[in-house]
Amino acid sequence: MRYLLRRLVTSLVVVLGVVTITFITSRLVPSDPASLYAGPRARPEQVERVRQELNLDAPVVNQYASYLTDLATGDLGVSFATRRSIAADLVQFLPATLELALLATGLSMLIGIPLGVIAAGRRGARTGSKASKARRQRSDAGIRLFAVTSVSVPVFWTALLFQMIFAGELDLLPLSGRTSSSVSFREWTGFFLIDSVLSGSPSNVWDVIKHLMLPVAVMAAYPLGLTIRLIRGSMLEVLGEPFIEAARLAGIDERTVMYRLALKNALAPALTILGLTFAYSVSSAFLVEAVFNWPGIGRYLTDAIVRIDFPVITAAALVITVIYVVVNLGLDLLQVRLDPRVELD
Amino acid sequence: MGFRRLLAVAMGLSLLATACGDSGSDEAGSGGGRFVYANPFPISDLDPSSAFSSENVVLQNVYETLTTYNPPGASDLVSGALAESWEANDDATVWTFNLREGVTFHDGAALTAQAVVDSLQRTIDLDLGAAFILLPIDSMEAVDDLTVQFNLAYPAPMDLVMSSNYGVYIMSPEAVSQDDAWFNEGNEAGTGPYTISSFTPGESTVLTQYEDYWGGWTDGQIAEAEIQLVEDPVLAEQLVRGGDADFTYNLPFDSYDALSSEDGLTVVRAQSMTNLFGLLNHERLSPEVREAMVLSFPYDDVVESLYGGESSRAQGIVPQAVWGSSDSLTLPETDLARAAELISAAGAEGTEVTYSFDAGTTEQQQIGEVWKTNLADIGIDLVLDPLTFDARWEIAQADPANAQDVFTMFWFPTFVTPYDFLFSLFHSEDAPFFNLGYYSNPEFDTLIDDGDAVSGLSPDEAADLFTKAQQILIEDNAAVFMLDVPNTEVISSDVEGHVANPAYANVVRFYNLTR
């Protein structure tokens, strides 16, 4: 309980820290938010009036204080560039990013965990001839190389490559966007996979899936490499422990040893990667979203950065941080429940 | 699992995609009267009184103005839209517009003179966006139900003003009383042929026919138009190629040749009223250096290579598509030898010259890079300084002596008149506003002010004065006049009726289309 409280306080401090840092950095920018708000070709009187309206002529400390007060009441303010409510924008853009990030996380787990286990198994190969051992160890090396490659490729380049191949050359998948322009359905949740199913039309669902394929695949590459490396490492550590040795000596077959005993124990510490992968996907989404014209929070953020629209930058950073912190907090707690070796505090 | 297995799985997945791929790809096809506009710029403000950028793509279909500016080739500059006729007094200070009968707003209200007055007053009161074009108005009155009279504080061409892309849209009395939030939720009440049926910020705007449009409807017209945000030119190109979009622009200039040979697509090459130039800082650059800058600019290279021959070299500061422009001005040619002489005579070798441009704007950046290559040959180091426009503007307005040396920017007229370019960019200013080369020449000021005063009554006489003024700018090396930005569009070939009008660049009037 004390642990939980302490973690909650730390998380709050972190969120406050993020808000403060983005607020401060946004004030360092050489730009005039008032003239951004007033629009192109605004006359000096107009800009001055806007400056007063937005309280931009107040001392920075006061602006910071009033910003925090607004935040505390759930008011994220309005965009200086579009004058739209940021909260409304976020509600609209966030599901698109979450849908991508969740699917990418799922995909990387689905492929990454088995590959990690296989690699660890091959690495610690004990049975068979010398030649077969060497062969098996080579496949461990192969998987490791695959893993390290997928964390070394720039995601926006993979995106481009995939677009060139699957959308350009082969013309199999759509180049970008969430749906074809002719497809429309009621957006109940903002998660198009769910919404299209609710629409009851299989062709809608298929359209949504086709649009998801490339961005999800691209986004999953980095977390996939991460997952393989971490699962493999965690497995090898467990495999080195005495109880595994004992199980093997007792004649329990290798499959049971690997999946029943080792993986079960290796999975708990590896849980953190789930959070990491997801959080990484959310915060690196801007690179993928830029290439696939994906109307998510990442693109919302980069658009704001290009225009130096700092209420939006701060709010988007805040939301991403909250997701990140909450996911990590949740997983840490879950890990404590699952893994008796991790002690409270 | 070995790599071969992995590869096999990957191939299997792609085969699956092929197998199912054909079922859904052609849905966008003919669709009967649906039109998809791939819009490279976001719709960020739907308030007709304050919108001041690419929103006109939507607004021009939903709202109407009193007059419209005619495409090139017409005998008159403007035609009536909501106004059927108009007249001005002898010194262009009192203008009377007679409105069309039987026009209704989308909320059912009838168009009245009072609605016009209230709509324009809303723009004046909000004082945002293009509100400044209404500054000449001293008072407005609804003389009767269908007659509006403007009393001006000084002469102004109100027929041209009322054809502007911004700030002069007429809306229903109900809409006048709403705030910008109401409009930006996708609400509207104009008189135009289309209504907004859905608006998703950052994604798309869907327009559908307004049944009671005063112009009436016939078969084959566009029933529904979607304006879809596609910021990435690469994607926009792919969408029009694949038939998923019917129209786009702002593509890489190298693309158009390939697209024009594509079946089902037509490339429309039109003029625009937007130009690109670099204002030379008169506080920091000596006349010799300014002249050398002008002579070192790669005019032909830029037009031929960077714009793939789509653009044309600027003939002074007023674009060719604007009335009152001139094609008889004496222009400088690229002459590196002469430029080098000037620099060495001035002892200016090794000078650093800063080139301020819009971050992320490829054309401005590449022009800077090519120019930099030329300038390096004559001993000038051009330093490229990318920033957002408002950051650049703030620096430029602060202190001319410490500001940029070259301020590169695009400009378009808020309503069509040479005076917009000449006045905004070169008229003497007490404090810098858009004259960011800090140019000041009383003789020039007088010429253009006189030209403006007569432009409502005698455009020809005004044009002469503006031409004289432009020649002075060239002789003074006030700026580097780079190019008139090409307005090249791609549209599906099965759609007829699109006319590219430079005054409303990239606006597609869906009402005029049939497919």
Place this chain on the structure above:
Amino acid sequence: MGGPVASSSARRGLLPGLATPTPGSAVWYYRRSPLGLLAAGVIAVFVVAAVAAPWLTPFADQGRGDAELPSRLMAPNAVNWLGTDDLGRDILARLLFGARTALIVAVGVVAAAVIIGVLVGAIAGYFGGWVDEILMRITDTFLAFPPLLLAVVVAAALGPSLRNTIVAIAVSWWPWYARQVRAQVLSLRERPFVQALQVVGVPTRQIITRHVIPNAMTPVWVQSTADLGAAVLTAAGLSFVGLGPRPPTADWGVMIADGRQFVLSGQWWIAGFAGLAITLVALAFNLMGDVIRDVTDPKTRGNL
């Protein structure tokens, strides 16, 4: 915090698999690790390219940014081995000068992050108490920042330039080093030789800089090798969204961004080679990091 020390390095994908001990010396190990050698080779080529760029190409001016419009968008050929970009510049020359940019950023980021991180970590670990508490709370705040986000925000705030890219990334990276060094110092502090130095009356500053920090550096060197690759990758990402060095400085991320529009029309070589360069360099540093980690930490020794 539970877990973050292990997970923090994993955040950037740099945590190698922990392997069971295998007997053998470092030399034996290298002999059994052809990939490690290959990685070393790629890194050597990268460094030579960066340092000697002007002498390795006849198109050094183009590498620095000079346009050559008549030869724009040429496919790879006998003169321009890897083709030219849309301003007619030789791609190979741009890659070589881009290596220079990448190397400066990578070394700059890691050096800055190491210096700040080591100082903060050493001070916090050595003094403990409220100093430790305050410094580590600050560190945790930075650690909890979503990866990339801080770099993007800072780069946007500072404006595009090489120096700012370095600052932006370093600001978000130093906490990892701070945590690592602190953990090392915490245990060093209790070691007899440090306590002996204290008793003898050696000035604290000297103890920290001469004795504590040098002994705490091993994990830092291991981490920083892999981080060099991650820095190249991150900087490329920033450049790709327009937060990179000023034009016309050659930069791999910018080359991908610029080359993008030409990829679908068949002119793949601008973005293609730049992406390949980033991948190879990042891969080489990551592999190298694994190798060094395995060599220095007998517990994790395993074959690649």
